[in-house]
C-alpha cells in the first residue's frame with residue numbers, strides 16, 4: 001500500500017515542470033551530481049565508458065537511450081536514427097551489442113503502423129550488426145499494443161528481439177505462457193508504473209508471489225530468460241530453484257539497474273551467475289529517474305544531500 005502511494009506520488013511529481021527544471025539544472029552537471037548515480041550520462045560516449053567499466057568487472061550490459069512518448073512522427077523517426085548512430089558507435093567501441101528500447105519512443109502512441117515501421121527499421125539495422133533488441137514494457141495501457149507490434153515482427157521472422165513482462169499485472173502469467181510457447185526471450189520485472197487494482201496486484205506480497213511463480217515457469221520452459229530484480233529474497237529463491245532443478249546458471253541471467261544494489265551485483269558474479277546491467281543514458285532522463293525514486297523513497301535523501309552540495313558549489 002505504501003509502495004503504491006510512494007510510486008503514484010513520484011509519478012505525479014514527474015509531471016511537474018518546476019521539478020523537471022530544477023532536476024535538469026543540477027542533476028547531471030558534475031561527475032558527482034545526483035542523477036549520475038542512476039544514469040550513465042547524456043551522451044553515447046559516456047554510456048560506452050560506463051559499459052566498458054561494467055564489462056571489465058565481469059558484468060553484461062544493455063544500453064537504453066532514454067526517451068518515451070514522442071510528440072510527432074518526425075521525432076519517432078529521429079529516435080530510430082539515434083539508435084542507428086548508437087549501433088555504429090557501439091560497433092566501433094567493441095562493447096557488447098545489446099540495446100533496450102521503448103515502443104512509445106518509436107511512435108506507439110501516435111500510430112501503430114508508424115511504430116511498426118520504425119521497429120522494423122531498427123531491427124534491420126540491429127540484425128546487420130548482430131545486436132539483440134529488448135522491448136521494455138510501459139504502463140498497462142501499452143501492454144496489448146506492445147504485444148501486438150511484437151507479434152507482427154515475430155511473425156515476420158525477426159528473432160533478434162525480446163520482450164519484458166511485469167509480475168504486478170494480473171494478465172502477465174497468461175502472456176508469459178503464450179510467449180514461452182513461441183520461444184520468445186523474456187525479461188521478467190515487477191513493474192514500475194502506477195496501476196489501478198483492476199489490472200495490477202496492489203500489495204508487495206502479491207507482486208512478489210507472482211514474480212516467484214513466473215520465474216519458476218521461465219526457468220523451466222523459457223528461452224534464455226532474464227530475472228530482473230534487486231530483491232535479495234527472490235534472488236536467493238531463484239538460485240535455489242535453479243539448483244534444485246539442475247538448471248545451469250548459463251541458461252538464464254539476472255539483470256539489475258545501473259547504480260542499484262552494486263553490492264548484490266558483485267555477489268552474484270562472485271557466485272558464478274550471469275548478471276546484466278541496464279545502462280540508461282541520454283538527455284531525456286527525468287521520467288526514468290523519478291521512477292527510481294518512486295521505487296525507493298530513501299533515494300530522495302541522497303538527492304537532497306547532493307542538491308545542497310551542488311547549490312553550495314559554483315560551476
Ligand code: FDA
Nearest residue numbers: 136137189190191192228229230231255256257278292295
Ligand atoms: P523491490 O522494489 O521490491 O525492491 C527490492 C529491493 O531492491 C529494495 O529493498 C532495495 O534494496 C532494492 N531497490 C529496488 N529499487 C531500488 C532503487 N531504485 N534504488 C535503490 N535500491 C532499490 N519496469 C517496467 O515496468 N518495465 C520495464 O521494461 C522495466 N525494465 C527493467 C529492466 C531491468 C534490468 C530492471 C532491473 C528493472 C526494470 N524495470 C522495469 C523496473 C522494475 O519493474 C522495478 O520497478 C525495479 O526493478 C524495482 O523492483 P525490484 O524487483 O528490485 O524489487
